[in-house]
Amino acid sequence: MPKKVLVTHQLPGERIRELSRYCEMNVWMDTGLLSAEALREELAGCHGLLCLLTDRVDRELLDAVPTLEFVSSMSVGVDHVDVDALTARGIALGHTPGVLVDTTADTAMALMLAAARRVVEADHFVRMGNWTPQNAWAPDFFTGKDVSGATLGIIGLGDIGQAVARRAAGFGMEVLAWNRSPREVAGVTMVTLEELLARSDFVSVHVALNDGTRGLLDKKRIALMKADSVLVNTARGGIVDEAALAAALSSGRLAAAGIDVFEREPVAMDNPLLALPNVVVAPHIGSASIRTRARMADVAADNAIAALTGERMPCCFNP
Numbered sequence: 001m002p003k004k005v006l007v008t009h010q011l012p013g014e015r016i017r018e019l020s021r022y023c024e025m026n027v028w029m030d031t032g033l034l035s036a037e038a039l040r041e042e043l044a045g046c047h048g049l050l051c052l053l054t055d056r057v058d059r060e061l062l063d064a065v066p067t068l069e070f071v072s073s074m075s076v077g078v079d080h081v082d083v084d085a086l087t088a089r090g091i092a093l094g095h096t097p098g099v100l101v102d103t104t105a106d107t108a109m110a111l112m113l114a115a116a117r118r119v120v121e122a123d124h125f126v127r128m129g130n131w132t133p134q135n136a137w138a139p140d141f142f143t144g145k146d147v148s149g150a151t152l153g154i155i156g157l158g159d160i161g162q163a164v165a166r167r168a169a170g171f172g173m174e175v176l177a178w179n180r181s182p183r184e185v186a187g188v189t190m191v192t193l194e195e196l197l198a199r200s201d202f203v204s205v206h207v208a209l210n211d212g213t214r215g216l217l218d219k220k221r222i223a224l225m226k227a228d229s230v231l232v233n234t235a236r237g238g239i240v241d242e243a244a245l246a247a248a249l250s251s252g253r254l255a256a257a258g259i260d261v262f263e264r265e266p267v268a269m270d271n272p273l274l275a276l277p278n279v280v281v282a283p284h285i286g287s288a289s290i291r292t293r294a295r296m297a298d299v300a301a302d303n304a305i306a307a308l309t310g311e312r313m314p315c316c317f318n319p
C-alpha cells in the first residue's frame with residue numbers, strides 16, 4: 001500500500017511530479033488559506049504532510065493524526081510548526097534553507113532603499129495627481145536618507161544576513177552585526193545588540209523566530225535605536241513589537257521602516273503601521289521570485305521523497 005501524503009497547495013517546480021511516484025498524493029486544490037479544521041480532516045490517515053508556512057502544525061493536529069511520519073515545509077522558517085512536539089514523536093521535519101537566501105536579501109535591500117528614499121510615498125504622490133507646477137521639483141522635494149555610505153546593523157548573521165552584508169558592501173556601507181553565537185565574516189564588525197541599535201542608520205532583521213527571539217526588538221530596544229534610523233524586517237513579525245515601532249515612527253524618532261512580515265498575517269487593516277506614510281509594507285514576499293519559489297518547492301518535494309524512501313531528509317530541521 002503506498003503511503004499517503006497531503007500537499008496543502010498546488011506547488012511550482014519539477015520535483016512535485018516525482019513525489020507523486022512515491023506515494024498516494026492528495027493536493028489541496030483550493031486557493032487561499034487552509035483552515036485548521038480542513039487541514040485536520042484532509043490529513044486524517046496520512047503519513048506525510050507537505051505544507052506552507054501558513055499551515056499551523058501544532059500538538060492538537062499531531063494528536064489527531066497519529067499516522068503522521070514526516071512534515072516537509074516549503075519554507076526556511078519553521079515557527080508555524082511545534083518542532084519539539086514533532087521531535088518527541090519521532091516525526092522528521094524538513095525545511096528549505098539556502099535556496100531563498102539571495103532573493104530574500106534582495107527584498108531586504110529593496111525595502112531599505114524604498115523606505116529610505118520614500119519610493120512608495122512618491123509613487124502615490126504622482127498617481128494621485130499631486131505633482132503639479134505648484135508642487136514640483138524643489139531642493140527639499142521628497143528628500144530622504146542616503147543608503148550609500150550609511151551604517152547598517154544586521155541582526156542575525158546567518159546566510160541571509162551575510163547576503164545582505166555583501167550587498168551593503170556594494171553600497172559602501174559600514175556593516176555591523178549581532179549574532180547569538182559569534183561569527184567571523186569579512187567586512188562585518190560584530191558588536192553587541194545594544195551597540196548595533198545605537199550606531200546603525202539602518203537595521204535589518206534576519207534571525208529566525210523562536211522562543212529566544214520573540215519580541216527581541218521590544219519597546220526598550222526600539223528606544224535604543226539611533227534617532228532618524230530605518231528598520232527593515234524580512235524575517236518574522238513576531239520579532240518586533242509592532243505597537244512600539246509604530247509609536248517610534250509616528251513620533252518621528254525613527255525615520256522609516258520597510259516591513260515584509262507581520263505578527264499576524266494577513267495583517268489586520270487596523271494595524272497602526274499601515275496608517276503611517278513612512279512605512280513601506282509588503283505581504284511576506286521576501287522569497288517571492290518565480291525561480292526561488294520553484295526551488296523551494298523542489299527542496300520540499302525532495303525532503304518528502306527522502307522520508308518516503310527511508311532516508312534522512314536532505315534538509316532536515318530536527319536532529
Ligand code: DGY
Nearest residue numbers: 074075076077286287
Ligand atoms: C520562509 O521560507 O520562511 C520565508 O519566510 C518565505 O519567504
